Amino acid sequence: MSQWEAVYVNDPDHDYDLILEIEFNGQDVGRIHKDKDGLELVWYANKQDCQIPLKWLKNLLQEAEDNLNDSSRV
Numbered sequence: 001m002s003q004w005e006a007v008y009v010n011d012p013d014h015d016y017d018l019i020l021e022i023e024f025n026g027q028d029v030g031r032i033h034k035d036k037d038g039l040e041l042v043w044y045a046n047k048q049d050c051q052i053p054l055k056w057l058k059n060l061l062q063e064a065e066d067n068l069n070d071s072s073r074v
Contacts, residue, residue, distance in 0.1 A: 003024070003025055003026075004022070004023070004024055004052070004053065004056055005022075005023045006020050006021065006022050006023070006060050006063075006064075007020070007021050007023065008020055008021075008067070009021050011033065014033070017033065017034065018067070018068060019031050019032065019033040019034075019068070020032040020033070020060070020063075020064045020067075020068065022060070024050050028044065029043065029044055029046060029050060030042055030043040030044055032060075032061070032064040032068065033068070034068050034069065038069075039064060039065060039068055039069065041061075
């Protein structure tokens with residue numbers, strides 16, 4: 001069974017701002033971070049298709065909007 005997780009971490013490449021790393025079966029597949037225009041979802045290139053549960057993704061995006069807008073600097 002596929003397992004999705006999201007973990008808040010600090011980004012050392014951007015002044016240690018808080019980001020949300022998205023993992024699929026223990027592998028980093030994307031991140032949500034704040035940029036100058038707002039929140040941005042970055043999906044990493046991957047040779048394997050990933051089926052993302054929409055309810056989980058919807059909840060994750062709402063959580064990221066609530067938490068990253070308040071705690072990240074740009």
